[in-house]
Structure formats: structure tokens, C-alpha cells
Amino acid sequence: MPPFAGKRILLGVSAGIAAYKSALIIRLLKQAGMEVRVVMTDGAQAFITPLTLQALSGEPVRTSLLDPGAEAGMGHIELARWADLILIAPGTADLMARLAHGMADDLLTTLCLASEAPRLMAPAMNQVMWRHPATQRNLEQLSRDGWQWVGPDAGDQACGDIGPGRMSEPEAVAEAVFKVFRPAQTSRSCHIVITAGPTREPLDPVRYLSNHSSGKMGYALAHAAARTGARVSLISGPVNLPTPAGVERFDVDSAAQMHSAAHRLAQGADIFIGCAAVVDFRAEAPAEHKIKKHQNEDSLTLILVKNPDIIADIAALPSASRPLVIGFAAETRDVEHYARDKLARKGLDMIVANDISQAGGVFGSDDNAAWLLWKTPDGQASESLPSQPKARLASDIIQRALDLLAFGETP
Known part of the structure; x- marks a missing residue:
């Protein structure tokens, strides 16, 4: 509704x-x-x-x-x-x-x-x-x-x-x-923690694994949250964006660093939004020196291990210190199916799903569309938000999050 x-x-x-x-x-x-x-x-x-x-x-x-x-x-x-x-x-x-x-x-x-x-x-x-x-x-x-x-x-x-x-x-x-019409207490003294941007996982001192995330959506969310009067903590991967006014920013590089900062800031927060595009795997043993290309080698074998699942770990915090947890799902197919699965599997309260297969993609663009899915006392509810500037979309998402925090479901 x-x-x-x-x-x-x-x-x-x-x-x-x-x-x-x-x-x-x-x-x-x-x-x-x-x-x-x-x-x-x-x-x-x-x-x-x-x-x-x-x-x-x-x-x-x-x-x-x-x-x-x-x-x-x-x-x-x-x-x-x-x-x-x-x-x-x-x-x-x-x-x-x-x-x-x-x-x-x-x-x-x-x-x-x-x-x-x-x-x-x-x-x-x-x-x-x-x-x-x-x-x-x-x-x-x-x-x-x-x-x-x-x-x-x-x-x-x-x-x-x-x-x-x-x-x-x-x-x-x-x-x-x-x-x-929004209850004043939903934003006043509310602490919102947001992760944004990509992470980087080093292979050697020169190279790393990462992705195309620009951080624009996460930063738009932080700006929209700050406009409500909330206290906003932004945990940012490496991006080339200015810090939104009224936002406290914590810079990290790797998934492990983001995981540590998220655990420290999320405990006792009111809302946690995992918008960062966290790299799923890292090198088991990054090389101490630059990996050289040898003439007699046509391939390179890397051993990768899973990174910590930040959003799932925050959702699993004890209820006394657990915030309302909102995740993102960037999918290339079966968007609603994977979003419902991720909401249940990771124990989230709401998920924001994007179809990144569309022309122009999502990463780096100024516009975005989203499908919201959240838990209600009777099951689940959803809403589609049309393609629009990320700043406007971010404002809609923050409003839904505040309503969910205030009412237990959006009114």
C-alpha cells in the first residue's frame, strides 16, 4: 500500500x-x-x-x-x-x-x-x-x-x-x-547507517577485484536521509563523490573493512541500508609483489575465498541491538524471484531490487528504477518505483524505511 x-x-x-x-x-x-x-x-x-x-x-x-x-x-x-x-x-x-x-x-x-x-x-x-x-x-x-x-x-x-x-x-x-503526515519521531534522533560504493580486493600491490558501482545511489540515500533530520553514518567504498551535507563518512577499501565498520556502527542504530556493491570473493593469499606475466604461461590460477556477508550478519544481530535492515539486489534476470529469496534467506526487513540488464544499466547512471519488497505482519507487500533520478528515488526509499520503522509496515 x-x-x-x-x-x-x-x-x-x-x-x-x-x-x-x-x-x-x-x-x-x-x-x-x-x-x-x-x-x-x-x-x-x-x-x-x-x-x-x-x-x-x-x-x-x-x-x-x-x-x-x-x-x-x-x-x-x-x-x-x-x-x-x-x-x-x-x-x-x-x-x-x-x-x-x-x-x-x-x-x-x-x-x-x-x-x-x-x-x-x-x-x-x-x-x-x-x-x-x-x-x-x-x-x-x-x-x-x-x-x-x-x-x-x-x-x-x-x-x-x-x-x-x-x-x-x-x-x-x-x-x-x-x-x-510523517510521525516526527521517525526521523528525529533516528540513526541511519548506509553502505555505498564498491569494495576492492587486492590480488597484488597493483591489481584488485572490484565492480562498476559508482556509489551514486548510496550517496543519494545518505543525502535524502540527512534531509529528514536523521543522524547519518555513511560507510563508503572508494568513490569519487563529495560527502553529502550533514553526513558522517567512514572510508573503507575492502569487504573486511566494510564488515568491521558496519558491525561497529549498526549495533544500536535504527536503520541499516546495505547499498554497497560488495565483492563476493577475495584472493586467499594476495601476492606480496606484483604478479609477473611469464612468456611460457598462458593462464593464471587464482584461489578465491568468500567475503563476509555484511547484510546477513547485521540482520542476525540480537534483537536488542538489531536495526531495521534493508538490502539491495542487483539482478540481470528473474528480479522478483531473486529478491524474494534474498529477503527470506538473509533475514531482511525490506529489499530494493534493480534490473541491471536494461539498456544503459544502473551502475554509474543518474537514473534508476526499483521494486521494493518488505515484510508485513500478514506476509509481504511490494511496490514498483518507475525510472527516475536517483535523488528522487532515494527520497522515496528513505520515506518507506521511516514508515516501516514507525508502523511496522508502510501505512
Whole structure:
């Protein structure tokens, strides 16, 4: 079941070029299982059509306070009571001013006055308008009235200016919505340990066994986890990536080193995510000196031994110190079959499976798709996440992990 199934979002769209972003916001909220109904101001309809948002939300779009059909049953009051959250994206300077003064001169402002639901706004306007003292006074008043905010961001604007006032990206707005409903205790004081990147197993002082892992997925997970406010420990194999802000990084090289760091950090942690591509075998006896190629030898025999199974060992920790354990499965065929087998065989709580046989692969790419499988009190549940930037996919996975930690299964 999607993580926020049944939550009811009333999305208000006001006049601004950023209104086009509301379409993707609806899609992201619907993917999370939320019900979305849309109210548009007159000006908003000049930038995006009600039909577009109706097709995405699956619900009629309301545009008028004086709608005879709806008002026969006091429709605006029913809609105000229906909402679990009112989200306005984009929110213009004009709309902020009217709300700050308690006006109810159209359907959207009337709903805001008639509802007791939490209220969240993503402002969008020219940088001079955002900085204007009147807008800042309205911002302060609305904050005192209980409004929450996402953005605005700074950067290039449609008018050619550069500065604060850009509406936050749809992913950031959706994440702000999710935070309203996510139990605060799931991320506050939560310790998440993540492994990332490849390991290297030396054959001699020059050569080693490894794989194509870039570490991008693990680092994206660490960044997404840190954004929730969690304490994040990242155990990283050799990669060429900067440490995400707010993350404590522990560099390792071999599987044995990663195994030692994982055991030390995972005991007492809340969540352990094994995203690293750990080399399964190592040389039994790495050569002390560089292995030479001799003219009379056409082959080389290496004796390899198994590396420790990091994720299985963490899953086998005593319950008092065992975290929620999430593994990854990169497969070239029968993805679901092998994922179910790995979940059971290694005693995991959730597994993230990737099909690496697709064109372009997964290692080193910026996009990824995944199939999630997790344990529930009644058995197992699963969800497919479409191909998308790894940063967005990582945010979805962290959300599922936090929900699983809070509820024992995703809500």
C-alpha cells in the first residue's frame, strides 16, 4: 500500500508562471496514495487549464465560489471539511496579501478561512516583490496564523531577474507535504547507517577485484536521509563523490573493512541500508609483489575465498541491538524471484531490487528504477518505483524505511 494512502490534499493554484509545476505536484502526491482535489483562481487558468489538472487528479477542478451545483449543498464548506491539508502552490504576493487580511473574495481564500486543516504554501513571485516590506509583513502574519512554508528558492526567474522568489521544485513541495503526515519521531534522533560504493580486493600491490558501482545511489540515500533530520553514518567504498551535507563518512577499501565498520556502527542504530556493491570473493593469499606475466604461461590460477556477508550478519544481530535492515539486489534476470529469496534467506526487513540488464544499466547512471519488497505482519507487500533520478528515488526509499520503522509496515 502506498505510504500515505487516503490522505486528502486540497491543492490551491494561483496565478503565476510556476502554475505548470502544480501538475507534477499532483502526480507525486497521487503516487504516494493521496487523494487530491484542485481549486484554481481565475488568474491561474491563464497559465494552465483546469482540464489538465482534472485529468491528473481524477477529480473535478473547482474554479468558482458561486457554483450553483456545488453550492446547493454548501459545497465550499464540505470541501473545507474534506481536506486533511490545504496546499497552495504557487502562492502569489496578491494571494498572500488577501489571506493575511482575512479576505474571502473567491473560492480559495474562502476555503482557507473555513478549514481547520493544516496549511502549507509554496510562494512564487518576482524577487523584488518577495523582498518588498509588505510581502514580508504578510509572511510574518500568515506564519503567526499557522501557515507553513516551502521555499521560495533563489535563482533565475521567468522575468529575467535573479534572486529569491522561485517556487520550490515539485519534489521539494511534495516532500514538505509528506513531512506534515510523517510521525516526527521517525526521523528525529533516528540513526541511519548506509553502505555505498564498491569494495576492492587486492590480488597484488597493483591489481584488485572490484565492480562498476559508482556509489551514486548510496550517496543519494545518505543525502535524502540527512534531509529528514536523521543522524547519518555513511560507510563508503572508494568513490569519487563529495560527502553529502550533514553526513558522517567512514572510508573503507575492502569487504573486511566494510564488515568491521558496519558491525561497529549498526549495533544500536535504527536503520541499516546495505547499498554497497560488495565483492563476493577475495584472493586467499594476495601476492606480496606484483604478479609477473611469464612468456611460457598462458593462464593464471587464482584461489578465491568468500567475503563476509555484511547484510546477513547485521540482520542476525540480537534483537536488542538489531536495526531495521534493508538490502539491495542487483539482478540481470528473474528480479522478483531473486529478491524474494534474498529477503527470506538473509533475514531482511525490506529489499530494493534493480534490473541491471536494461539498456544503459544502473551502475554509474543518474537514473534508476526499483521494486521494493518488505515484510508485513500478514506476509509481504511490494511496490514498483518507475525510472527516475536517483535523488528522487532515494527520497522515496528513505520515506518507506521511516514508515516501516514507525508502523511496522508502510501505512
